[in-house]
Amino acid sequence: MEHSVKVLLYEDNRDLREGIAYLLQATPGLQMAGAFPHVNNLKSELHAYMPDVVLLDINMPGMSGLEALPIIKSLYPKTQVIMQTVFDDDERIFQAIRSGASGYLLKNTPPAEIVQAVFDVHRGGSPMTTSVARKVLQYFQHPPKTHPADHLLSTREQDILKGLMKGYSYKLIADELHISIDTVRTHIRHVYDKLQVNSKTEAILKAMKEGWV
Amino acid sequence: MEHSVKVLLYEDNRDLREGIAYLLQATPGLQMAGAFPHVNNLKSELHAYMPDVVLLDINMPGMSGLEALPIIKSLYPKTQVIMQTVFDDDERIFQAIRSGASGYLLKNTPPAEIVQAVFDVHRGGSPMTTSVARKVLQYFQHPPKTHPADHLLSTREQDILKGLMKGYSYKLIADELHISIDTVRTHIRHVYDKLQVNSKTEAILKAMKEGWV
C-alpha cells in the first residue's frame, strides 16, 4: 500500500483522547499526526499536519466541532471528517452532514470500530452508528414537514392551496371542489392574508419553502 | 429480554442461504423462521411466519427483492427489512430506501455482521455498508440535478425563468434585466413552448420538479 493514513484528533476528554491516540498510533497503516483538546488552533494545525482524516468531537470547550467542520471542509475539501458525539439528536446530525461530514459515530463506539472507521472513510466509505443511519434514512423517507399551516390555514384553505400547487386555475379548483369560482377567490384571499403574500406564485413558493409539498 | 427476533431470509444462492440460515438459527435471541430462494410465495410466508426482520436479496429469479420490498412494507409496515446485494449502484439503493428498507448490506459483509445487523434493525438502527452510507450522505449534500434546461432553454430564457421562480412579475423581471416588458413576454412565450406549459404556475412547478431550483 501507499503511505499510511494521517489522522488528527480533537477530543476534550483527556483519557479518551489519549486512549484513542494511543490506539491509532499503534495501528499499522495509521499515522497519528496530533491530538488536541480544542479546535482553537485548527487552521495552523491543519496546515502543519495536512491530515487525511480528522476525528472531531462535537462538544468541546470554545469552538464546537460543528463550527470547526465547515472550516476544515472549506480549507481542505478532500480531508475526511468523522464526527463523534454523545448526542444523536437530528439537528446536529443533519448539520454535520450538510457541512460535509463523512462519518458520524456515537461515543459508545468501541475503540476497535473507531480504528475501522478511519480506514473506512479513507477508502471512501461513511461509517455511521446504526442509530444515526436510521435517522438519515428516515429523513429520506419523510422529509421534515413544518406544519404551521395546519392551524394557520383552515382545511378548505388548504384544499385551495393544494389546487394552486397542482397548477390549477381558479375555475378548475372550483370545479374540482364543486364550489363557485367566487368562493375560490375568497379562500385564496384569506390564504394570501394569512401567508402574507399577494400572488399565486408567491403563495406556491412559500408553501413549498415551508415544506408542505 | 422478551421474545427472540423472528427472521425470514430470501436468498437464491443455496450455499449462502443455508449458511446464513444456520448462523441465524444458531444465534441465541434469534429465531430462524424460514429461508427461501425466491419471493413468489411472499405473502403467504409473511402471513405464516410474521417475521420481525426480513433479510432480502435483491437479485433473485422471478420477482426481485426491490419489487418485494414495497409489498412487505405495505402489508406489515413494522417489519424491518435488510436488503442484500452485490451491487451498490445509486439507483437500487435509493429505490430501496424510498420503499422503506431499514438496512443495506453488500454481499461481502461477513456473516457475524449480518447477525449483528439483524439485532441492529430490531433495536431501531439502520446497519449499512459504509460505501452505501457514503452514497446516502452524498445524496444529501448534492441533491441530484437533471439539467436538460441547460440546452433546452437559452441563457436569457433561463434568466427569465429564474425571475419567475423568485415570484417576480413581468415588470419586475424587465426592470431587473433592463429590458422591456414585451421582451420578457416574448421570452416567457418561448419558455412555455419549450417546457410545453401555458401558465406561470405550471412553468415554475415543472422547473422545480425537474430539479433546477
Added chain:
DNA sequence: GCCACAATCACATAAAGGTGTGAAGGGTGC
C-alpha cells in the same frame, strides 16, 4: 450569402388573477 436562432421591442386582445365590499348560514366557545 443564407439560414437558424437568440434577443430585443411593439401593439392588440382575451383570459386569468387580485382586491374592495358585502352578505348569509353554520359551528364553537364563553
Added chain:
DNA sequence: GCACCCTTCACACCTTTATGTGATTGTGGC
C-alpha cells in the same frame, strides 16, 4: 345570546398574464 371564524356566494374594477402577429438586430454555422 353574542362574538368569532369557516364556508359559501355575488358583483365590480383593475392589474397581470397569455397569446397572436409582426419586426429588427446580431451571431454562428455551412
